[in-house]
Amino acid sequence: MKRIAGESIKMTFLRESGKLAAALLYAVIFTEGINAEPVNWEIDPEHFSLAFEAEHIGYQKQLGFFLEASGEFRFDSDTREFFSGRVEVQANSIFTNNEDRDNHLKGRDFLNSRRHPIVLFEASEFLPNKDRTAGKLHGNLTLLGVTRSIVLDIILNKQAEYPFGHRKETLGVSASTIIDRSQWGMDYALSSKMVGDTVKLRFEFEAIQQ
Numbered sequence: 001m002k003r004i005a006g007e008s009i010k011m012t013f014l015r016e017s018g019k020l021a022a023a024l025l026y027a028v029i030f031t032e033g034i035n036a037e038p039v040n041w042e043i044d045p046e047h048f049s050l051a052f053e054a055e056h057i058g059y060q061k062q063l064g065f066f067l068e069a070s071g072e073f074r075f076d077s078d079t080r081e082f083f084s085g086r087v088e089v090q091a092n093s094i095f096t097n098n099e100d101r102d103n104h105l106k107g108r109d110f111l112n113s114r115r116h117p118i119v120l121f122e123a124s125e126f127l128p129n130k131d132r133t134a135g136k137l138h139g140n141l142t143l144l145g146v147t148r149s150i151v152l153d154i155i156l157n158k159q160a161e162y163p164f165g166h167r168k169e170t171l172g173v174s175a176s177t178i179i180d181r182s183q184w185g186m187d188y189a190l191s192s193k194m195v196g197d198t199v200k201l202r203f204e205f206e207a208i209q210q
Contacts, residue, residue, distance in 0.1 A: 048203075050203055
């Protein structure tokens with residue numbers, strides 16, 4: 001009788017241990033699933049700078065900005081896994097600190113902002129480096145109604161709760177790329193070499209977790 005009772009206690013212990021192990025495994029998997037869940041990040045328009053640089057007759061590199069833009073993306077900051085992203089730039093917001101030049105850039109020779117008011121970037125894949133502090137962001141740039149693939153160099157800066165104001169989780173990002181404007185059909189002054197084909201783009205922004 002004692003042996004039977006002992007075996008019964010042993011079997012009960014094993015069953016309960018198995019249940020506990022299964023519960024712990026489920027909790028681990030479930031928790032990891034929550035941590036890996038992507039969230040929406042919205043680019044703060046008050047901390048969103050888009051700059052460009054293009055050669056002018058070989059004398060200098062003309063600098064300029066786009067003053068109005070918005071964007072959002074889905075991103076898991078724990079795994080550094082990227083899911084989707086979109087940035088819209090108002091073509092009419094171009095600024096080079098000269099009204100005549102700005103109006104020319106807004107016109108048909110360059111951005112044709114009346115017919116194509118939005119410059120659109122849609123991200124598709126982020127390939128992080130080994131320590132996941134930077135990487136390559138692949139996507140499509142739509143300009144003048146033409147869509148071409150581009151790759152941006154990304155640096156993931158500080159991520160933390162904002163120290164004032166909205167006090168939400170915030171991620172800082174630096175990005176840059178180089179394009180040839182002629183690939184989008186913008187070929188004004190190329191043959192005369194008055195304006196360079198190569199345009200350097202630089203983005204700096206803070207994104208707020210939603």
